[in-house]
Amino acid sequence: MDASTSLTGGFADPVFAAQSVFRAVMDCMARPGTIGTIGSEATAPGALGAAQAAIALTLCDADTPVWFADTLASPALSAWLAFHTGASVAPDPTTAKFAFLGLGGVPHPDFPIGTQDYPDRSATVVIEVSGFEAGEPFTLSGPGIAGTQPLSVAGLFPDFRTFWQANRAEFPRGIDLILTAGTRLVALPRSVRILD
Amino acid sequence: MSAVTMSEAGTNFAYLDEETKRMIRRAILKAIAIPGYQVPFASREMPMPYGWGTGGVQVTAAVIGPDDVLKVIDQGADDTTNAVSIRAFFRKVARVAVTTHTAEATVIQTRHRIPEHPLIEGQILVYQVPIPEPLRFLEPRETETRTMHALEEYGLMHVKLYEDIAHHGRIATSYAYPVKVAGRYVMDPSPIPKFDNPKMHLSPALQLFGAGREKRIYAIPPHTDVRSLDFEDHPFEIQRFDEPCALCGARNVYLDEVILDDRGGRMFVCSDTDNCESRQADAQKETAA
Numbered sequence: 001m002d003a004s005t006s007l008t009g010g011f012a013d014p015v016f017a018a019q020s021v022f023r024a025v026m027d028c029m030a031r032p033g034t035i036g037t038i039g040s041e042a043t044a045p046g047a048l049g050a051a052q053a054a055i056a057l058t059l060c061d062a063d064t065p066v067w068f069a070d071t072l073a074s075p076a077l078s079a080w081l082a083f084h085t086g087a088s089v090a091p092d093p094t095t096a097k098f099a100f101l102g103l104g105g106v107p108h109p110d111f112p113i114g115t116q117d118y119p120d121r122s123a124t125v126v127i128e129v130s131g132f133e134a135g136e137p138f139t140l141s142g143p144g145i146a147g148t149q150p151l152s153v154a155g156l157f158p159d160f161r162t163f164w165q166a167n168r169a170e171f172p173r174g175i176d177l178i179l180t181a182g183t184r185l186v187a188l189p190r191s192v193r194i195l196d
Numbered sequence: 197m198s199a200v201t202m203s204e205a206g207t208n209f210a211y212l213d214e215e216t217k218r219m220i221r222r223a224i225l226k227a228i229a230i231p232g233y234q235v236p237f238a239s240r241e242m243p244m245p246y247g248w249g250t251g252g253v254q255v256t257a258a259v260i261g262p263d264d265v266l267k268v269i270d271q272g273a274d275d276t277t278n279a280v281s282i283r284a285f286f287r288k289v290a291r292v293a294v295t296t297h298t299a300e301a302t303v304i305q306t307r308h309r310i311p312e313h314p315l316i317e318g319q320i321l322v323y324q325v326p327i328p329e330p331l332r333f334l335e336p337r338e339t340e341t342r343t344m345h346a347l348e349e350y351g352l353m354h355v356k357l358y359e360d361i362a363h364h365g366r367i368a369t370s371y372a373y374p375v376k377v378a379g380r381y382v383m384d385p386s387p388i389p390k391f392d393n394p395k396m397h398l399s400p401a402l403q404l405f406g407a408g409r410e411k412r413i414y415a416i417p418p419h420t421d422v423r424s425l426d427f428e429d430h431p432f433e434i435q436r437f438d439e440p441c442a443l444c445g446a447r448n449v450y451l452d453e454v455i456l457d458d459r460g461g462r463m464f465v466c467s468d469t470d471n472c473e474s475r476q477a478d479a480q481k482e483t484a485a
Contacts, residue, residue, distance in 0.1 A: 015209050019261045022221045026259070029228045030402045030417045059225075061218050097222075116346040120226040120235045143231045143378045144417035146398070172380065176229045189229035191378065191417075 006079035009043035011057055017042075021058040025178065028187035033140045033149035035132050038183045045076035049128045051180035052100050059124075060087040060098055067096035067123075069105045101127045106157045111175055119172035122190075126178045130155030132186060139195040140188075148195060151186060153179060164194050210257040211289040216240055220258035220413070224404060227415035232377030233345070234328050234412040242408065249282060250408030252305045252324035259320060259404070260286065260303055265293045267301035272309040272450065272467035279307070296470050308371075310392040312449050312471040315401035317418065323386045325407035328414065330374045330384040350382045353425060361430055370435065376423045377416055391434045391450045396422040441466045444475035 011017035017040035028036040042053040048068075060066050066081060067090040078089045090096040093108040101107065107125045114122035129135075135154025138161075141147070156179070157163075167174045167190060174190030208214065216238075223237040242250040260266065266286050270278040274296040282305060283294050295301050298313035305322040315321060331341045334352045344350070353374055360368045373390035377383050385396060386405060396403065396416060403416040416422060426432040440447045442463040449471065451464040466472035 015214060016262065018214065018217070019209075022217075023259070023261060026221070026224060026228065026402075029225050030415075059218060059222055061215055063219065064222070117342050118236075119230050119233060120223070122226075124225065143420040144228070146400075146419040172230050172233060176225070191229060191231060 005045040005076050006083050009045070009053065009080060010084045011040055011042055011054075013040075014057070016040075017054070018058045021054045025055060025058070025185065025187065028178070028185055029144075029176070029189055031144050031149075032142060032188055032192045033138075033145065033151040033186060036185050036187075038185065044080050046074050047072055047102055047128075048077060048100060049180050050183045051185045052126050052128060054183075055126055055178065055180070055185075056081060056087075056098070056100065057084055060085045062086040062088070064097035065090035065095045067093055067099040067108070067111070069099070069101040071102040071105065072100055096123050099123050099125045101125065103128050103130065103155050104157050107163070107175060107177075113167075113170055113173040113175055116173060119174075122173065122175055124176045124178065126180060127156070129153050129179050129181050131181050132179075132184065136160070140192050141195055142189075142192040144189070144191075153186070155181075161194055164188070164192075168193055205288045207289050209262075209290055210260055210286070211243075212240065212254065212257045216254075217258045220254055223413045224255065224258065224415065227404070227413050228402075228417050230381075231416055231420055232375075232381030232383040232414060234407075234414045236411055237413050239408045239411040244281070244285075246409040247326065248278060249305070249307055249324035251406030251410075251413070252307070252322050252408075253282060253285070253406075254408060255322050255404050255406035255413060256286065256303060256305050257290070259322070260290055260292060262290070262292065264302045265295050265300055267295050267298060267304045267470075268306075269304065269309055269311065269468075269470075270307045271452075272311075273469045275469060297474070298470055308387045308389075309450070309467060310388060310395045312446075312466075312468040315395075315399055317400040319401040321399075321401050321403045323388075323403065323405045325384070325386040325405045325412070326409070327372075328384055328386075328405065328407040328410050328412040330372075330382050345381060348380065350376075350425075353382055354427075357425060357427070357430075361427075367426065367430055367432075373432075374425050376425060378420050378422075382425070383414065383416075389435060389450055390424065390432075393422075393424045393432070394434065398422075437464060439464055441472060444472045444479070446472065446475055 024036040038051045038054045044053040093110040111123040140149040177188040223235045227235045268279040268283040270276040298311040307324045372387045424432040
């Protein structure tokens with residue numbers, strides 16, 4: 001393992017970078033389907049996207065086991081995460097608080113969706129997609145959306161609608177999704193409905 | 197840590213350490229994803245006593261950045277002790293710009309009021325919450341109220357409102373009036389007068405609630421359905437005032453009663469001091485012109 005990759009690639013200014021990245025994520029979570037941009041640079045070893053890396057640095061620490069999909073996972077990435085955030089890699093998907101998936105990644109069926117008593121004890125899943133310009137069009141509605149919100153996503157796994165319907169049916173339980181494309185992101189909290 | 201992130205007070209930016217901010221930020225994201233659900237969080241001791249808005253202060257500290265403009269109100273007023281000290285706190289530990297004008301603020305921390313000036317897209321309203329559990333006075337056990345929320349079993353709350361009608365002929369609850377958020381969770385809007393409840397419905401601003409002593413964070417995303425509980429034959433009603441504000445003449449605003457002497461003299465004035473002062477200034481300009 002090359003130590004240099006695990007020690008570099010963090011935020012240049014961790015306090016303000018984490019604050020601005022969090023605000024971008026929060027604004028997107030509060031307004032599902034709107035496209036946010038990560039303003040602070042972070043680079044992880046391997047295929048983890050820029051926004052994904054920034055989200056990991058902003059929200060993960062020793063309290064949040066992190067799951068990496070096989071396409072992303074590497075000893076270098078685990079070392080990078082441990083050095084910059086103190087977070088460990090989740091030994092199995094049931095313990096994941098955050099999960100990072102690459103292009104076309106499908107959420108593991110065993111990611112925690114919380115319980116009816118504690119629906120907040122669920123995973124936040126961050127999936128890289130190819131873009132928000134072309135691709136499959138969706139119409140969203142729900143809390144955070146005045147009326148309906150159009151969204152196009154390219155590079156999402158097939159059968160996403162069916163997956164999301166099943167996730168929405170579990171409400172208030174369910175996973176929350178963040179879709180990232182390079183430095184941009186769109187959040188789909190579990191409260192969102194896909195109309196068509 | 198760079199010199200820039202250290203505040204004048206010698207603390208980390210916005211007082212809280214980064215690990216605490218991350219924990220609160222994760223709670224806020226889950227709260228937004230499950231509108232009206234109270235997310236437990238590891239509330240910290242703050243340099244002010246419980247009951248002074250430690251929950252709101254922690255939420256504000258986790259959210260605020262150097263470009264934000266902060267407004268703090270206490271019962272609608274910018275110039276009361278609680279508001280002044282929290283505003284001074286953030287000016288010291290985060291060096292953010294502060295304002296008393298609702299329209300200029302990006303983050304508004306509030307104790308028990310929603311500003312009269314309509315909030316807009318992009319603003320964040322942070323409520324200080326003493327008791328986040330709307331069912332607490334009906335059922336003291338946390339295990340039971342948690343199950344009631346899980347099963348969406350809110351019959352007890354309707355019984356309470358019905359008892360109001362049986363005793364008083366109307367729903368006598370006048371503040372902390374329970375609401376149902378996005379058709380699912382019954383939520384305590386904090387002790388705002390029920391006059392303010394309609395402002396929560398479909399508000400373009402993001403509403404965050406922090407209860408420090410009770411260790412709960414909850415949220416209403418923008419444009420979210422917020423209904424005050426009521427009955428078909430006893431629909432929800434807000435307070436009405438017979439006279440306008442004695443200082444600015446505003447109607448359809450929430451008024452405070454001020455006792456003037458010990459012979460029954462009193463006046464009604466705006467609870468929202470910023471709204472009242474700008475209206476008085478506008479009126480003066482018109483007279484001058």
